[in-house]
Amino acid sequence: MGSIWEYANPVKFSQTVSRFLMPVAILAAIATIVGLVWGFFFTPDDYRQGSTVKIIYLHVPSALMAINIWFMMLVTSLIWLVRRHHVSALAAKAAAPVGVIMTLIALWTGAVWGQPMWGTWWAWDPRLTSFLILFLFYLGYIALWEAIDDPDTAADLTAVLCIVGSVFAMLSRYAVNFWNQGLHQGASIMRAGAVTGSDVEEKVSNVFFYPLMMCIIGFVLFFIALVLLRTRTEIHKRRTRALLARERMA
């Protein structure tokens, strides 16, 4: 295998996608199904939360993805601005709608979980608020893509928006933390003491941890498959448009 930049060639990229799409999709399906079935049917109820705890298998992976998809868009936007590879810009474009849906799933499952646990669907808790802001960022990003006709200008502008937006998103996260103390529990999957076992009180128990990991892996693979597919579709769409334009010229 040569340099990773070889895959910036749309043809090469499409070929590679064709080869890897099915395996990745199948693995994603297996991991998600195994994780969900394991989580829903073969784990005990939490002693305080009862069976409502099981929504964690959807809530945590989607929330993780919502943030990481934005981060992936930031990286691909930077690559586009620096190296001008179209595939990179199209991958960012392809990822954004997936990110919106993940954010929505996280907000929705959070609301469903919050209702019995906190007694409210929505609270202006820092994490919830940050996700709402993230949701707005995604919407603005997609709307900007849709609004501009020239594809290169659109890619440029959205890339800059993504970068500036990232800075403001982090600023908002800090501001929101400052603004209100939360109901939401802190990070409890990967914490410093968890690995060594000195922090057994706060960490998610292993009984829940393994199926949860399975779900997270499933969601990641699912996202990869979707982005590969959607990026390929964007490439095809663009090629179709170019061919049509050439036909009209002739």
Place this chain on the structure above:
Amino acid sequence: MKALLFRDLKLAFRAGGGFGLGIAFFLIVVILVPFSVGPESGLLTKIAPGVLWLGALLACLLSLDRILALDWEDGTLDLVATSPLPLEGVVSVKALAHWLTTGVPLVVAAPVFGVLLNLPPQGFVWLVTSLALGTPALSVIGTFGAALTVGIKRGGLLLSLLILPLYVPTLIFGAELARRGAEGQDITTPLFMLAGITFGVIALLPFASALVLRMNLR
């Protein structure tokens, strides 16, 4: 640069320039709030800093698409871009002109509106300080949004959507500063944070705005 600033100011002050639109909108918000939440003075005192900040922010938002759109339509922007002026300077001047015509009147009018909303006496200083510190950030961030959407016909709605999340930190720290000032609490943290945001944004964002504008002008 100076000529550009004076030109923008003149255009704004003359009839149809939109000067006063922001302040009128601010007035509308402040007058309508007591009608909608009730005239109880304790409640008004409690929400006054937040309402005043919200009104100022919305008034700012209202006039954003004027910053660049008109110059884009009549070709002024192309002319300015080909002139030896650096585009970073141009967008900074545009933001400054927007602040002088929208932000400053809001800051000046805010104490009067504060009386209408029963703001406690010790709150006025911090209300004016927070607005004076915060509105430049609103103008500069708004200029970035205007530069992003300048090529889009009827981009007003999109502009609002893009700007909305970018305004959140400024609003939080600004309103928090005004609220703590009104309630006589310690104001150091929000004051420093708001100042940090404003100066950071003034220093950095014009580069992004100019970059985006260049992309749009291609």
